Amino acid sequence: MSTPSKTLGDYVLGLADDALVSAQRMGWWISRAPQLEEDLALANIGLDQLGQARTLLSYAGQLEGDGRTEDDLAYLRDEREFRNVWLVERAQSDFGVTMARLLLFAAWQSELYAALASCPDPTLAGVAGKAVKEVAYHLDHAARWVVRLGDGTEESHQRMQAALDAEWPYLDELFRPVEGAVVDPASLHPLVLARIEPVVAEATLEVPQVAPARGGGRAGLHTEELGYLLAEMQHLHRSHPGATW
Amino acid sequence: MRDWPLWEVFVRSRRGLSHVHVGSLHAPDAEMALRNARDVYTRRQEGVSLWVVPAAEIVASDPGERDAFFDPADDKVYRHPTFYNVPEGVEHL
Numbered sequence: 001m002s003t004p005s006k007t008l009g010d011y012v013l014g015l016a017d018d019a020l021v022s023a024q025r026m027g028w029w030i031s032r033a034p035q036l037e038e039d040l041a042l043a044n045i046g047l048d049q050l051g052q053a054r055t056l057l058s059y060a061g062q063l064e065g066d067g068r069t070e071d072d073l074a075y076l077r078d079e080r081e082f083r084n085v086w087l088v089e090r091a092q093s094d095f096g097v098t099m100a101r102l103l104l105f106a107a108w109q110s111e112l113y114a115a116l117a118s119c120p121d122p123t124l125a126g127v128a129g130k131a132v133k134e135v136a137y138h139l140d141h142a143a144r145w146v147v148r149l150g151d152g153t154e155e156s157h158q159r160m161q162a163a164l165d166a167e168w169p170y171l172d173e174l175f176r177p178v179e180g181a182v183v184d185p186a187s188l189h190p191l192v193l194a195r196i197e198p199v200v201a202e203a204t205l206e207v208p209q210v211a212p213a214r215g216g217g218r219a220g221l222h223t224e225e226l227g228y229l230l231a232e233m234q235h236l237h238r239s240h241p242g243a244t245w
Numbered sequence: 246m247r248d249w250p251l252w253e254v255f256v257r258s259r260r261g262l263s264h265v266h267v268g269s270l271h272a273p274d275a276e277m278a279l280r281n282a283r284d285v286y287t288r289r290q291e292g293v294s295l296w297v298v299p300a301a302e303i304v305a306s307d308p309g310e311r312d313a314f315f316d317p318a319d320d321k322v323y324r325h326p327t328f329y330n331v332p333e334g335v336e337h338l
Contacts, residue, residue, distance in 0.1 A: 036285075037270050037272065
């Protein structure tokens with residue numbers, strides 16, 4: 001039987017893991033982005049997400065009540081204990097895919113944090129109030145690239161549409177019911193679409209008509225690729241427990 | 246991307262101070278240049294305002310003409326405001 005604090009903890013852990021896993025994927029771009037300026041932009045975005053993840057992880061640890069710290073939760077949980085959605089966990093090495101994904105993710109985070117900023121939980125409201133400004137910039141960055149590539153050359157248009165088609169099935173998971181949710185996930189659906197669709201239209205792209213992916217991240221079911229991500233993210237801490245910079 | 250134009254970046258660090266040149270970057274257009282400048286040059290709270298200027302639009306003095314441009318000012322010390330008696334009690338000079 002789960003207590004209210006435990007279910008809230010699970011909810012917070014989901015949001016924390018979304019941010020943490022997305023940050024780790026952003027980090028992949030460092031030294032690989034199209035040019036130096038974009039390298040820094042993506043690293044900055046990843047660091048913003050990591051900052052959100054740290055506060056949320058600490059709070060999730062407190063709510064859980066077993067004394068686990070942010071590091072314990074980030075580095076010492078196995079794949080099945082992670083609660084992030086599939087949208088953020090899959091490997092990506094195509095810049096268009098990263099921008100399509102960031103557009104969807106940042107649009108969702110923008111509405112989520114805007115709603116959480118006025119929720120009665122002071123910790124969540126605090127994190128959200130700070131993060132809402134960060135994700136506004138992430139959304140702007142992604143939107144500009146999606147428009148630029150979508151409304152660019154014939155090839156960039158076609159590749160941007162393919163990227164959007166590839167990421168769109170993973171949007172649905174963000175709006176599925178979650179136990180302990182402070183903000184009803186379904187209530188964000190129209191708001192998030194209202195942020196994404198004008199960008200897609202301006203980019204001269206089509207809103208994909210695709211079936212939702214299965215998902216299941218909130219219940220600890222993940223794609224194979226999360227395992228590789230965790231191996232890279234956790235191996236140093238596990239090989240050298242307590243290591244610090 | 247190699248032919249993206251160069252932009253010069255100016256940052257105002259605080260209200261009341263002027264924008265100071267901090268460096269340059271590449272970007273396809275002004276909008277992206279401004280955003281790249283934010284990411285490259287204001288990551289550590291360096292600024293409250295940014296200017297980006299196409300490097301090609303800056304007209305610079307020619308280093309070869311330095312003598313003709315600047316040396317004539319060398320022996321005109323009377324242009325410095327050091328020959329005035331400042332009344333006592335005047336501050337902020």
